[in-house]
Amino acid sequence: MNLATLMACATCHLALTDGTEGDSTGYRHPVTDDRHEVVPVDAGQLRHVFNRCHTCTGAPPVWNYRTALIQIVALAGGTAQTYNNQWHVCYRCAQLIEADDSDALTAHCAALMHWPPTSDEYTILRTLHRGIVLGREGRTLLTTTDWPPARITAEMLPKIRDRFTRLLRGPANLPASINDRGERTTLANQLDLVPMYWINQEFTDLVNEVTGDQPPATVTDDIASSPAGLIAWPEPVGSARHLAAVSWTPHADGWHVTGYRSVGSALDDDLMPALRHEIGWLVPIHAEYIARRTKLDGRHPLGPLITAWLLIKQQMAETVPAKLPKGTIKAYQRSRRPAPEVRIVRIKPRSNTPLERSSSAGLRTRANPDHRFWVSGHERQQPYGPGRSLRRPVDIEPFLKGDEDLPIKLSTTVRVLGSRSTDKKRNTDHG
Ligand SMILES: [Zn+2]
Ligand SMILES: [Zn+2]
DSSP states (O other): OBOOOOEEETTTOBBOBOOOTTOTTOOBOSSOOTTSOOOEEEGGGSSSOBOOOTTTSSSOOOEEEEOSOOEEEOTTTOOEEEOOSEEEEOHHHHHHHHTTOHHHHHHHHHHHHTOOTTSHHHHHHHHHHHHHHHHOOOEEEOSOOOOOOOOOOGGGHHHHHHHHHHHHHSSSBOOGGGOOHHHHHHHHHHHTTOOEEEEOHHHHHHHHHHGGGOOOEEOOTTTSSSSSEEEEEEEEETTTTOEEEEEEEEETTEEEEEEEEEOOSOSOGGGHHHHHHHTOSEEEEEEEEEETTOEEOTTSTTHHHHHHHHHHHTTSEEEEEOOOOHHHHHHHHHTTOOOOOEEEEEEOOOOSOHHHHHHTGGGOOSSSOSSBEEEOOEEEEEEESGGGOEEEEEEEOOEEESOTTSOEEOSSOEEOOOOHHHHHHHHHHHO
């Protein structure tokens, strides 16, 4: 289930609010526009989309507040203006709403629009804001806002995980498909205990290079790095470069897998501590139940997870425990929680001299190629039993073939990947 798709009107390019139950047309303009019907399309198809706070228009929206449908009748003209029953609100405006301070909300918004307190617009705005503040019926985290990404380090992972589990246990709603209270609590309890993996930059680059071409892999307990986990990259991966982290937790005959985008320092400095406290770093953008033995290729929205698992499985990478800040470890001790487990995943250091092998590049054959490429997975009948007379199916997963120092040749790119030291050595050797 994709949670990140923003819908916008193809005519006016305004981001739209969701459909309401009983409303067959579904999407609405922020304010009903009599001049044209809404034409909902995926915002990704439009060039410039206006996705701003409905109250101040000054910042990207964070929360969706629900109210009854608000209509305001102007006394002078007697005309009624229909507004909305959903309000995409930025973090600053939401702080004022949560403080029940509709006057401050109006003052903040009117100042941005240069509307003096004596104007008719100010009066309408004040009425509208009272309607939202007094009539609000809960709020939902927006998962469609395209935040600048955060830079994630291994040391941050316990805190990042804990902020998200607190959000799961907190009162704010998540999108309907992942909002079941029981499931939210179960997920939070599971995430509390998962090992966390931080992929280093070199391995992240490798995943980005090869994930688009990764052949279908059968998802089994065998390729998952652990029964449950949270994996994070220093910067987002995947074709859209939106995926900052993925968690997987056992569920029925498979896993609940959730992909997240990260929230970078997107707000004014004075708001960031509150945002980090309340929401944290991760916003779910993809949630899916993946049954055992599902086949997934690298183009799936969660493909980078599968690619990372495959490369770890074929022992291209090694994991080493991350050294966590003392403060983090002490905080866990104080709350009587087991120490958080963070592992750094990195490409194994080169073992032998790459130059000797590269120098014979002219003699490469299919068995001895001059580049690296994916080999498809398949099922093999493995002999076993008395006299090896019986056969049982064994999954041979896709793997990246070729010496580790060779360039990766994919359908679109050829690039040499190497650690700094190896690159330097190679350059020096070439003189
Ligand atoms: Zn429109
Ligand atoms: Zn605002």
